[in-house]
Amino acid sequence: MTPSSGGSESSSRNHGDGASDRRHESSRSHHSGSGGGSGRSHRHHHGSSSRRRKEQQKKRRKRIIVWSIVGVLALLVFCVVWVGVRGFLAVGELQAAVPLAKSAQQQVVAGDTKAAQQTADELAGHAASAASLTGDPIWRGAEVLPGIGPNLEVMRVVAASVDRIARDAVVPLATSAATIDLASFAPVDGRIDLQPMIDVQMPVHGARIAFDSADAALANVQDAQVIGPLADARYELTSLVDEAGATVIGLDNAVRLLPPMLGADGPRDTLLLFQNNAELRSTGGISGALANVHAEGGAVSMTRQASTRDFPKFTPPVIDLPADTKALWSDNTASYIQDVNFTPQFPLAATIAREMWRLQYGAEVQSVVAVDPVMLSYLLRATGPITLTTGEQLTSENAVQFLLSDVYEQYPVSQQDAIFADAAATAFRALTAGGLDTQALIEALAQAGTERRILVWNADASEQAVLAGTTLAGGLPESDAETQNFGVYLNDQTGSKMDSYLDVQVGAGTVTCRNDGLPNYEVVVKLTNTAPADAATSLPPYVTGGGVFGTPPGNIRTTVHVYSARGTYNLGVALNGEPTDSRPATDTGYEVSKVVSRLAPGESAEYRFGFLGGEAGEKFTATEATPLVSTPETLGVALSCESALW
Structure with a gap:
């Protein structure tokens, strides 16, 4: 029993051990097989994962790009x-x-x-x-x-x-x-x-x-x-x-x-020049009447009046003129009070007038102001009518006609200066008395300033600098990068008061025809004598000049000076479409062209002054002209390479 049991137990254990060993071996074998195949399977799995990551990255990039585009x-x-x-x-x-x-x-x-x-x-x-x-x-x-x-x-x-x-x-x-x-x-x-x-x-x-x-x-x-x-x-x-x-x-x-x-900083004297447009000078007209205005603390009064007849010919000239000015206008500019403003440079004219006043009356003024009868008519809108001692009533409508024409027909030469002085004094009193229409006064001064009918010069350089570049300063025309400015200045050579009958039209144009791009400029000046056909007999000799200075009565003789900008070139002058004699000159760097015109009653003349630009490129053209009784009409000047004279 015992041996049999032992054997059986041993057999059973051995059998179990064998099965266990086989399972273990199988397990090892399986594990070993798995392990052996694991290297290959792991590498396969790693490659697939990498591809997936790349695909995911691509998708992410696409999404980023898409959303970036959407965002932008x-x-x-x-x-x-x-x-x-x-x-x-x-x-x-x-x-x-x-x-x-x-x-x-x-x-x-x-x-x-x-x-x-x-x-x-x-x-x-x-x-x-x-x-x-x-x-x-x-x-x-x-x-x-x-x-x-x-x-x-x-x-x-x-x-x-x-x-x-x-x-x-x-x-x-x-x-x-x-x-x-x-x-x-x-x-x-x-x-x-x-x-x-x-x-x-x-x-x-x-x-x-x-x-x-x-x-x-x-x-x-x-x-x-x-x-x-x-x-x-x-x-x-x-x-x-x-x-x-x-x-x-x-x-x-x-x-x-x-x-x-007006004397805020102390007493101040100003010389007033009343220019007469019936006898032209570059800045307006001859200094027919003069007055000293004294100011102190805002209080103003006219302390002395004079006419051109009160001044002699100053010999030698009161100042040494610049060479250009002397060549253009002669020493008369610094010798006669009537001629101080032959030159269009008002600061120079004012300096000469100031010195003549000092020499004649022993008083040195600090400022010089020039006005004309047309400005007076503007001021009468603010003051209302004024009545002279002779009984005439001057209004804004009739003042110019009376002072530049009627007075010569109605009064003898001996009374004319007194009437001019009376008109100046009466207007001054009306302006300073009070009761002015302030708005009308402001508008009158603004219009006169725009039309260059009031010019101002101050001896104090800082005060004069305030006016630099304005129409009040009366300087020569300034051009800039956009605009080519020309000056057209007229001076009477008849020795009369006929310029009330001188009609003036002025214009300018430009065209470029040269290979180098330099533009041609033309300044057109059309003059017409509007005096009646019988002016020689129907107008008084004081108006016509009576032929004293060589011009037939009724005719108007005028010098025309056109100033072009620095750097341009003088090309000459045409009269009614044909070349004519002219006198090229310079003045403080400006190109100047001069002609002398003589017109019978009803006669016209069209002068075309040619200049070549100093640099390529056309500019807008503009002109300024001597203030006349009526503002000169502006001509439209359309040039072409076929129509240009130069």
Whole structure:
């Protein structure tokens, strides 16, 4: 039993061990097989995973690119919408703002200060909004885009310019006008209150700077190609800046210069030259009457009057003339008071007149002011009619006719100077007595200044510098990069008062026909003697000259000097389409061409003065001319290479 059991147990254990060994072996074998195959399976699994990662990376990159594109497009859409909406809103603000600027100006001049302030505040609100809408970084960034960019830039500049004008010009001026009555600028009982002028010097000068800044900004985008409505807005604003800016410049000059000239800093004497346009000189006419005006603390009085008959011929000339001036006009310019303004350079003419007055009366003036009868007629709009001691009543309508024509027919030569002096003194009293129409006075002075009928020179260099470049200074024409300016100056050679019958038309044009690109300029001057056919007998000898200086009675003999810019070249003159004798010259660097015209009653002559530009590129042409009884008509001059004379 025992051995049998033991054997069985042993057999069973051995059997179990064998099975276990086989399972273990199988397990090892399986494990070994798995392990052996594991290297190959692991490498296969690793390659598949790498491909999946690459595919996932590609998908991620695609998603990034897609979303980036979507983002950029969304940003562009946002920017377009942003700019478009803000641009639309800005247009509305500008359309509301620009007309208000002119309204505010008119209200200030009219003295409606309350309305001017309200308009100015409304303007400022619209302008500030337009500037804010067009001044953000997104807008500025969009300005680089082709096509739309220039439009955005112009809109931004227009908006910023309106904002600058509103903020620094219109609002301060409207505020100042509300605190100062414009009537305070007018004389009362021979005295002008200078403090109101002094009080507005800073806001007025600030307004001038604002307009200058706007003008410069608009000039920078003047040639940008933009859509029609925006081009119209740019033109409208540019016109407003030009017009209102000129008024502000004149006002700035006035409030800076008038206080010292009216004695704010001490006694001041000013020599008035009353130019007679019936006998032409370059700046207007002979100095038929003169007067000394004394000012002290705003109180003004006319202390001495004189006529040309009170002055001798000064020998030697009172100053040594520049060589160019002497060659053009002779020593007569510095020898006779009637001839001081042969030269078109008023500062020189004023210097000569000042020295003659000193030598004759022992008094040295600090300023010289030239005016003419046409300006007097403008001033009579503000004073109303004045009555002379002879009983004649002068009005704004009849003053020019009486002083430049009727007086010669109605009174002998011995009384004429007294009548001119009486007219000057009576007008001066009317201007200084009070009760003026202030708005009419401002408009009269502005019109006279624009037409060069009032010229001012100050011995003080700093005061004269204020006038530099203005029509009041009476300098030679200045050209710039855009404009070629010419001066047309007329001087009577008849020795008479026939120039009331001289009709003048002036124009200029340009054309480029040369391979080197230098432009040709032509200045056209058409003169006509409108005197009656029987002028030799129907007009008094004092008017016709009586032939004393070699011109037949009724004829008009005139020298015409045309000044061209520095750097140009004189090409000669044609008379009625044919070359004619002319005298080329220079004056302080300017090219000058001179002809002498003699016209019988009813006769006309057309002179064409040719000049070659000194640099390639055509410029806009403009002319300034001697102030006449009537403003010269402007001729349209259209040139072609076939029609040009040179």
